[in-house]
Amino acid sequence: MAQPNHDPITATADAGDVLGAYLRAQATAFLRGLRLHEESGADAAEGNDAARSLRGAARRISGSLATFRVVTESSWADGLRTELVWLSSTLADEHAYAARLTRLMDALHRLSGSPELPAPRGSAGSAGAAGALTVGSARAGALLERQLTLARTRAHSATLQALGSSRFHAVADAVAVLASEVPLDSVAARGRVTDVLVPLATVAETRLSAAVSALPPVDAAHPYNADHDGPWHEVRRLLRVHRYAREALGEDVSRPAAAGEALDRHRDAAEAATASAAAARTPRIAPATAYALGVLHADQRHEVEAARLDFHHIWLPEPAVTPR
Amino acid sequence: MAQPNHDPITATADAGDVLGAYLRAQATAFLRGLRLHEESGADAAEGNDAARSLRGAARRISGSLATFRVVTESSWADGLRTELVWLSSTLADEHAYAARLTRLMDALHRLSGSPELPAPRGSAGSAGAAGALTVGSARAGALLERQLTLARTRAHSATLQALGSSRFHAVADAVAVLASEVPLDSVAARGRVTDVLVPLATVAETRLSAAVSALPPVDAAHPYNADHDGPWHEVRRLLRVHRYAREALGEDVSRPAAAGEALDRHRDAAEAATASAAAARTPRIAPATAYALGVLHADQRHEVEAARLDFHHIWLPEPAVTPR
Numbered sequence: 001m002a003q004p005n006h007d008p009i010t011a012t013a014d015a016g017d018v019l020g021a022y023l024r025a026q027a028t029a030f031l032r033g034l035r036l037h038e039e040s041g042a043d044a045a046e047g048n049d050a051a052r053s054l055r056g057a058a059r060r061i062s063g064s065l066a067t068f069r070v071v072t073e074s075s076w077a078d079g080l081r082t083e084l085v086w087l088s089s090t091l092a093d094e095h096a097y098a099a100r101l102t103r104l105m106d107a108l109h110r111l112s113g114s115p116e117l118p119a120p121r122g123s124a125g126s127a128g129a130a131g132a133l134t135v136g137s138a139r140a141g142a143l144l145e146r147q148l149t150l151a152r153t154r155a156h157s158a159t160l161q162a163l164g165s166s167r168f169h170a171v172a173d174a175v176a177v178l179a180s181e182v183p184l185d186s187v188a189a190r191g192r193v194t195d196v197l198v199p200l201a202t203v204a205e206t207r208l209s210a211a212v213s214a215l216p217p218v219d220a221a222h223p224y225n226a227d228h229d230g231p232w233h234e235v236r237r238l239l240r241v242h243r244y245a246r247e248a249l250g251e252d253v254s255r256p257a258a259a260g261e262a263l264d265r266h267r268d269a270a271e272a273a274t275a276s277a278a279a280a281r282t283p284r285i286a287p288a289t290a291y292a293l294g295v296l297h298a299d300q301r302h303e304v305e306a307a308r309l310d311f312h313h314i315w316l317p318e319p320a321v322t323p324r
Numbered sequence: 325m326a327q328p329n330h331d332p333i334t335a336t337a338d339a340g341d342v343l344g345a346y347l348r349a350q351a352t353a354f355l356r357g358l359r360l361h362e363e364s365g366a367d368a369a370e371g372n373d374a375a376r377s378l379r380g381a382a383r384r385i386s387g388s389l390a391t392f393r394v395v396t397e398s399s400w401a402d403g404l405r406t407e408l409v410w411l412s413s414t415l416a417d418e419h420a421y422a423a424r425l426t427r428l429m430d431a432l433h434r435l436s437g438s439p440e441l442p443a444p445r446g447s448a449g450s451a452g453a454a455g456a457l458t459v460g461s462a463r464a465g466a467l468l469e470r471q472l473t474l475a476r477t478r479a480h481s482a483t484l485q486a487l488g489s490s491r492f493h494a495v496a497d498a499v500a501v502l503a504s505e506v507p508l509d510s511v512a513a514r515g516r517v518t519d520v521l522v523p524l525a526t527v528a529e530t531r532l533s534a535a536v537s538a539l540p541p542v543d544a545a546h547p548y549n550a551d552h553d554g555p556w557h558e559v560r561r562l563l564r565v566h567r568y569a570r571e572a573l574g575e576d577v578s579r580p581a582a583a584g585e586a587l588d589r590h591r592d593a594a595e596a597a598t599a600s601a602a603a604a605r606t607p608r609i610a611p612a613t614a615y616a617l618g619v620l621h622a623d624q625r626h627e628v629e630a631a632r633l634d635f636h637h638i639w640l641p642e643p644a645v646t647p648r
Contacts, residue, residue, distance in 0.1 A: 280615045290611035291604045294618020302626055 009250035015196035016189025019068050020182040022248040023061060027179035030057035034172060037163075051091055051159075058088040061175070063244035067204045071196060073183040080178075083171045090162045096271070097152035103272045104144050107299055108292070112137040136288030140296060143279050143289060193249070201245040208238040212315065218308045226301075229270045232308065236263035259315040266307035273300035333574035339520035340513025343392050344506040346572040347385060351503035354381035358496060361487075375415055375483075382412040385499070387568035391528045395520060397507035404502075407495045414486045420595070421476035427596045428468050431623055432616070436461040460612030464620060467603050467613060517573070525569040532562040536639065542632045550625075553594045556632065560587035579638065586634040593627035600624060 009018055033054035040047035062084035065077040112134055162168055188196055212235055216228045243256035273296075279285075280293040333342055357378035364371035386408035389401040436458055486492055512520055536559055540552045567580035603609075604617040 280611065285611050287604065287609050287611055287614035289614075291614040291618035291621075294615040294620075295622045296618075297615075298619045298622030298626075302622070 009193060011192065011194040011198075013193050014189065015068075015071055015191045015193050016182075016184045018193050018197060018250075019064065019071050019189070019248060020184065023064060023182045024179055026057045026060045026064070027175045030054060030061065030175050031172075031179060033057060048095065051095065055088045055091050055095075058084045058091075059240065060244045060247070061178070062088070063241045064248050067241060067245040068197060068200050068248070070200070071185055071188045073185060076183045080171070080174050083167070083174070087162070087168065087171055091159060093155035094152055094159050097148050097155055099268060100272050100275055101145060101148040101152070103268055104148075104276065104296065104300075105141055107272070107296055107303075108137050108141045108144075111292075111295055111299060134288075134292070136286070136292035139286060139289040140276075140279070140292035143282060143285065143293075144275065147279055147282075148275065197249060201242075201249055204238070204242045204245045208235070208242045211235045211238050218305065218312065226270060226274070229304070232263065232266055233270075236260065236267060239263060255314065259311055262307050262310040262314060266304055266311065269300045269303035269307060273297050273304065276300060333517060335516065335518040335522075337517050338513065339392075339395055339515045339517050340506075340508045342517050342521060342574075343388065343395050343513070343572060344508065347388060347506045348503055350381045350384045350388070351499045354378060354385065354499050355496075355503060357381060372419065375419065379412045379415050379419075382408045382415075383564065384568045384571070385502070386412070387565045388572050391565060391569040392521060392524050392572070394524070395509055395512045397509060400507045404495070404498050407491070407498070411486070411492065411495055415483060417479035418476055418483050421472050421479055423592060424596050424599055425469060425472040425476070427592055428472075428599065428620065428624075429465055431596070431620055431627075432461045432465045432468075435616075435619055435623060458612075458616070460610070460616035463610060463613040464600075464603070464616035467606060467609065467617075468599065471603055471606075472599065521573060525566075525573055528562070528566045528569045532559070532566045535559045535562050542629065542636065550594060550598065553628070556587065556590055557594075560584065560591060563587060583635055583639040586631050586638055590628055590631035590635065593624045593631060597621050597624035597628065 033050050033052075033056075036050035037047060037054060040050050062081045065072060065081045065084075069077050211231065215231050215235060239256055239260050243253045243260060246253050246256065276293050276297040280290050280297070357374050357376075357380075360374035361371060361378060364374050386405045389396060389405045389408075393401050535555065539555050539559060563580055563584050567577045567584060570577050570580065600617050600621040604614050604621070
């Protein structure tokens with residue numbers, strides 16, 4: 001994981017020095033993650049950790065290049081940023097499918113405590129032992145496992161292909177250069193932190209605030225409606241950009257990090273609900289399987305709603321709605 | 325609807341006078357409801373109103389006879405109470421099936437705003453017009469309508485049969501006697517309200533408080549588990565007994581009435597969830613139908629959970645859990 005920089009930064013320091021130090025540190029973290037990933041071989045846990053730190057560093061570099069674009073050589077920054085966004089989204093897929101399967105299986109186990117999930121007809125359906133998967137839940141779990149494992153395997157292949165591509169090697173080379181020398185705009189980089197970086201970070205924050213204000217109201221009456229997910233995903237993206245900008249300035253980012261975790265849960269639950277709905281459209285599944293997938297879908301949409309309330313409680317001075 | 329008595333009652337009044345006045349008023353309300361029910365004929369709305377006021381009066385009489393048993397001729401009170409409990413539960417069934425169907429159809433319409441409820445394969449399934457029932461929801465609605473209409477028709481027949489029975493006529497005769505003269509215990513009835521009725525009402529309240537304290541914690545992690553519904557239904561029953569006792573004493577009962585409404589919603593949602601789960605066990609239903617019933621089940625279990633939180637907010641000084 002890339003370490004946030006908590007050292008106090010002097011407001012009168014040169015903007016280029018501060019941004020350069022942050023970008024060099026993240027570039028070093030990127031290269032270390034890459035080396036660990038190559039060395040991890042068959043160790044899945046080590047490989048996951050390495051991929052996570054690689055993604056984190058890539059996001060921090062691309063986020064900082066977006067926020068502080070004018071302090072760098074802009075055309076170089078735009079090119080590298082595009083490539084880093086491609087890389088981190090490619091790397092994210094495999095992890096996302098694995099995490100989605102874990103989330104859905106955990107939810108199914110939790111839900112299967114219910115005596116009302118369908119059991120075989122004629123059996124003591126309303127008295128199943130708590131924790132034992134009912135037939136419908138077990139079949140739904142097997143179906144989701146099959147579908148998401150297939151998707152993860154495909155994503156794994158795509159990751160391997162990406163990491164072997166000349167496109168990736170060009171990104172790695174560019175980051176290796178960045179680790180020793182950051183291409184800066186000679187004029188802007190000589191300005192003071194407080195005159196150059198702080199106003200740019202404020203722009204990122206203003207963009208975030210506007211997106212938060214424009215969020216549709218948290219509507220407990222329509223938890224199953226995924227139409228409103230998009231603006232929330234956009235807030236999640238802008239919150240990350242804001243957080244990395246504050247991190248580059250050496251500020252405490254525990255609040256945006258906590259709010260970001262709520263929005264990560266929001267995204268994960270929304271995609272898990274979609275996966276459950278997609279699985280229910282599989283032809284020729286048993287009604288009990290479809291029923292369990294319906295319960296699972298509704299459960300994950302309620303998790304979406306809970307994550308929205310969590311975000312409001314963390315991020316806004318007043319809760320947006322009074323929970324009933 | 326039986327009118328609660330809000331006239332101030334003197335603490336030094338005779339217990340028998342106060343209880344007698346309340347019981348006579350409720351007996352009169354019962355007889356009026358019965359007459360309206362007989363006159364309503366084919367007018368369903370009038371018949372429903374009459375049945376509701378009949379049930380309310382029956383519950384108030386049987387509740388008061390339970391709480392203030394020792395102030396009345398106890399063996400008479402026990403007999404009448406048993407018969408009134410039978411009558412009001414018989415009358416309640418038809419209304420309950422109708423209300424359950426309305427609740428489930430409303431929920432299906434609300435849920436069908438979701439673009440992720442299954443639509444016919446190959447159609448623009450993820451872009452259905454909001455409010456239009458998807459195929460699965462429509463089929464689930466038709467199935468529930470068939471099952472609950474059948475149950476309601478059976479309950480209607482049972483009501484007609486009960487109202488024509490000699491058992492019912494005996495109850496009606498007993499209530500007619502009660503409307504003019506309440507059989508009281510000659511000693512207890514001469515005591516003062518504050519010495520006799522108030523302590524008995526306090527016993528009912530203590531019984532309620534104990535049941536509330538013994539409620540399982542509101543566990544947002546297991547909303548689908550109906551194992552804990554029983555103690556909540558018992559609290560609902562005890563809350564009614566408490567409310568009618570306070571009403572007999574001429575006290576303001578708006579808080580127990582509001583808390584009782586939350587527990588009514590709790591009971592209705594729990595039974596609607598059970599009805600949805602039962603419908604999903606119908607043989608040979610389509611997977612899309614089962615899926616919609618699963619979503620509906622989870623939705624109603626979340627309504628159960630929301631009703632529990634509502635009750636806590638109304639009834640307890642501190643919320644039992646912090647909503648997330």
